[in-house]
Amino acid sequence: MKLRDLLRGGKPKKPRIPPLGAPAARAWTSPSNTLRRLGPSPSILVVKLDHIGDFITALPAVKRLQAAFPTSTVSLLCAPFVADLARSTGLFAAVYGFDFFGARMQEPRFANADDVSELRAMGLPAHDIVIDLRQEDEARALLWGLDAKVRAGFGDPVNPFPLDIALPEMERCMRRKPWPAMTHSSTRLVLLVEALVHARDMGVETARFATASVPVGETQNSVILAPGTRLGIKGWTAEGWLGLASAVVERTNLDIAVIGRGEEAETAAQMAKLLPQGRLRDFVGQVDLADLPALIAPAAAFVGVDTGTTHLAASLGVPTVALFSGFADIRVWAPIGPATVVVHAGAGCAPCGLPSETLCPYQRRCMSVIDPEAVLSAMSGVAAHPELKRLRAVPQPELVFAAS
Template sequence: MKRILFVSSTRIGDAVLSTGLIWHLAEQYPDCRITVACGPLSAPLFAALPNVARVIEIKKRRYSLHWLDLWAKCVFTWWYLVVDLRGSGLAWVLATLHRRIFRGNRRDSFFRRLIRGTHKGTHRHRVEEISDVLNLKEPCAPRLQASTEAQSRAASLIPSSASTSEIILAIAPVATWRGKQWRIENFVELVRRLTGEGGLFQGARVAVLGAANERDQALPVIEAVPEARRIDLVGAVDLPTLYSCLERCSFYIGNDSGLTHMAAAAGIPTLGLFGPTDERHYAPWGDNAAVVRTALSLKELVGFPEFDWNRTETLMDSLTIDAVLAAVEDLQARQGSNVTPVTTY
């Protein structure tokens, strides 16, 4: 039996983008047992993936002592392979036959790398970069899997008895960084125009997504949807259930966020709204995914020495509602139908 340690990300988006590698390892080594080490927020997403035997939560501590904690939990195992997407150096202090380490520019802060797009000054997608860690000829598309329990919970929220012609529009209006969050009032108007009379998704039910601490910000969108058509999932379910809910939706619109990557992994039409982050590096991945960005370029938004991400307000104002509507129409037209059916189990 081959034991594999897979060190992934703290952030949900990066963690989702790494999941394709788990599937690849499970296919390459069918008898392997994979231990995933990642942040507490993203940990639930890995539990149901193939060959995953254990998920270790990396809880950040001062002076990087969390790496010492992880080492202590892994040091007494003989590993066949250690895959470290964090470039932490952990692989060099564990007994392992093989090491695969992502070598980014660790001198840069997260936000500097996010804004610039990539390490080493290139503009490759994150999925392509991390696929290089395993020397793969083709990138591994992100792929999640929900447990039977998560699917059952999702079915109770979005019943499988719904008509297959019913449209469910998923909206995630909040982002972790204010700079990349489209204004809430824009989402309210977008939903009104899409689901109102004559809209592309006229009469659609609307699922509003987000974390519990995002509820106050998301509330105007929630309240703008008539109760009979409202599916309020903000802070209501765990990530595996939320993913299973996304599988049952017809179309997704959201900021550059972890939920956007989850929607793309679910295979539903996914539109990501981008501005001060680089879509060449972090666009939702997949044939059913698309991006619409601000009229102002990345360089115009953040490419000056005085830029301070800690103090900025939204940088998404040059992205108009009309531009997003046009992008929705273009992406939906690619589906070959005016209606994408709800997934049922």
């Protein structure tokens, strides 16, 4: 259901899975990458339109926000009757008043299009980040009356407001069934701030593992391909892997290294027949899990599907291209790393969660539409190796590269 329909008071309907249509491979821009692009001092607007007690319980979250963004300007949009109290805290560069709930409103109402227009007419300055600390979503639509690059708040799956950073509405979830333990409202707000801060920081640091028994530089000047996956529905096509390996060898002086379990032996054997002698390094079935970090780390680049080895490569800081199917939610399970591009088709049926590729009514077009040229272009955009810069031989105008 579209936002404008929600603002008009309509009731959300169960979404219909649309036909896949003609998806195109493209790179996914994550909220984390958007946050990092804002720089070290993004302007922040805290939205807290409810009552006095609610404002007091939010103060620890505001202090945590300021500690995480020490050079940022933090402003507040609150109820007019809270404004003077808010100013007296000294926590905010500016305090704006907007009367939505009213001082003594007993039954909260939902924001509508008139409310959004009224807020927009106030002409508040644009902010990089707007974070709504109201725990339920009656006023969530008001965020679209504010000019912002990133919006954070609590979300309810029934009301699909397109927040960039969201936690589930804990109060509503806990009321549906008695819980043995409850989370204090102040703690919940701090958790939302932590979700925003972690989204900004995630993927910046690399993982470290103890040195394993793999010869140093075994995959240096190689592109590692990891075609295997526990769930076949996540896999890429054999033609894709072979075409990618062939193009890398033809266009660069880099070799191909293949990793995986025994199931990937056939793909490695096909590559061995296709590639010039000496250009393939076959590690399928030969490397223990504990040795993988040492094997992967020296590589010029890594290409894999949504699987553990791809997450490992991304966490190591290796230039990684992840080919993401429609099986899982990309917003939740995309690999994290400082030099990672996630290529996907944006399928309308994703995430499907289908346990087998045989159950897909679209013959897994979410993966088959990803061609080697899109992957080559992604590698050239994320990797620093001079050989990989030569891979962007065929322009890919639909791709906008962004590290996840």
